[in-house]
Amino acid sequence: MKRTLLASAVCLGFGLAIPAHAALPVTDVASIAARAAEAGKSLGQMVQQYNVMRQQYDQLVSTYNTLSHPNQVLDIAKGLGQQQLRSPGSAGSSIPGLSYGSQLSSAANNFLSRNRYTTTESNDFNAQEMRRREQSTANIQAEAQEGLNRSDERINYLNQLQQSIQDQPDVTAVAAVEARIQSEHLYLQNEGNNVARLSLIQQTMTRVDQQRAEQSGRREAEDWHARAAAQAFDE
Secondary structure, eight states: OHHHHHHHHHHHHTTOOOOOSOOOOOOOHHHHHHHHHHHHHHHHHHHHHHHHHHHHHHHHHHHHHHHHSOOTHHHHTTTTTOHHHHSOSSOGGGHHHHHHTSSOOGGGHHHHHHHOOOOOOOOSHHHHHHHHHHHHHHHHHHHHHHHHHHHHHHHHHHHHHHHHGGGOSSHHHHHHHHHHHHHHHHHHHHHHHHHHHHHHHHHHHHHHHHHHHHHHHHHHHHHHHHHHHHHHHHO
């Protein structure tokens, strides 16, 4: 005991510290909490950036689909670009022959057969006029029937287009459908103009028939006067 006290006194005399028991580590709770909060904040910013990038990506996908999605309107309204829809009816160059009756269209054969009551083997003026007029009438009937068939087709396409509006994926497709609906209305208007044209042609041909009948009567009268004058001269 005495030796221990002596040693301690010596150490104190020389200014030497006496080692105590080993120090226990101290946990800095405040520092750890601050670092955790900072890490959480950084994670929140990363999540926010990801959401923004995800929204931008979804917007790009939506824009791409709007510009390049396969539009089903073309399947619904096939044939809208056909020339006969823009300018319905037979070609203008063939109308004079068809309306006059100098030729017979393939579609007019059925009307010609149904309209005909009798035929004649004669080849005089009246017989020729009869054949010409019956062919003219059949041609006009065929043109009108084909116009009605096209109109029915256009109305059917219009109904399909109107029903398809609610199924379109975006405003671009809806605008395309509405544009095609307007086109269909124009096609129907063209058909109406064609019917009016046929009606005018029919009225004109009625007048032509009257003129030809008058000219034929005039010619017969002149021939009769010529024969009568020649007979009187001979006498």
